[in-house]
Amino acid sequence: MLLAVSVLFCAAAPSARAQSDSELAKQLINPFTNVVRVPMELSYDKRVGPVNAGKTHVLNIQPVIPMQLDQDWTIISRTILPVVAQRNIFPGAGSQFGLGDTLQSFFLSPRKLTAGGTAWGVGPAVLLPTATDDLLGSKKWGLGPTGGAFRDVGPWTVGMLANHIWSVAKGNGERISSTFLQPTLSYTTSDAWSYTLQTEATYDWKDRQWSVPLKASVAKLVNIGGQQVNLEAGANYWTINPETGPKGWGWSFTVTLLFPK
Secondary structure, three states: OOOOOOOOOOOOOOOHHHHHHHHHHHHHHOOOOOEEEEEEEEEEEEEEOOOOOEEEEEEEEOOEEEEEOOOOEEEEEEEEEEEEEEEOOOOOOOEEEEEOOEEEEEEEEEOOOOOOOEEEEEEEEEEEOOOOOHHHOOOOOEEEEEEEEEEEEOOEEEEEEEEEEEEOOOOOOOOOEEEEEEEEEEEEOOOOEEEEEEEOEEEEOOOOEEEEEEEEEEEEEEEEOOEEEEEEEEEEEEEEOOOOOOOEEEEEEEEEEEEEO
């Protein structure tokens, strides 16, 4: 199931730097850490639409920027800006290329972990109708709550992100009422390899339909010319999907630039 981007290393005991990289790699899985990061995820899905003829390529640019409020609290900004190329998503649709809708989230998160070692955050999520083509977005403004919690247990990281978006203004496009759930389980080795299982499930309350891809990936934290970069590749399988969505297997590749303080 896994697609790996591999780099060969000599078989030696982990250095102090490798241990530090391992901790940093774990922090990348947790969105409620004090690490500025810019993930850029390219994904591909096929068999899209009612006749299974469509294909989509999506580049999600997802900067995560923590901003310290005081000694106790941090505001974390998380943006998802999609650049989409798609074709034949339904008969006669042709091809489209451009921006999709932007999802902007803000999390209020305590700087200290809970007594049980959990990091958490809650706040608002805003859907911005930035799509450059009617077939690339909803044509609606949206608003709702978002939140999550993550915990490290040795080399393991477990957590959940969630949000719900309602459309909040009249206009073109259909009404939105959508719940997003992202449970995550990850294992990070002492030399900064991370193996992750997750799903990015969405429930459309209007059409009463689930979209549930199961995703598996492997990542490695590396240093390129002094810049710390996390390289991740993976595969997903659509276990549940609406008639208009993708089906079967897809893949993704993510490059994350890190700017730790």
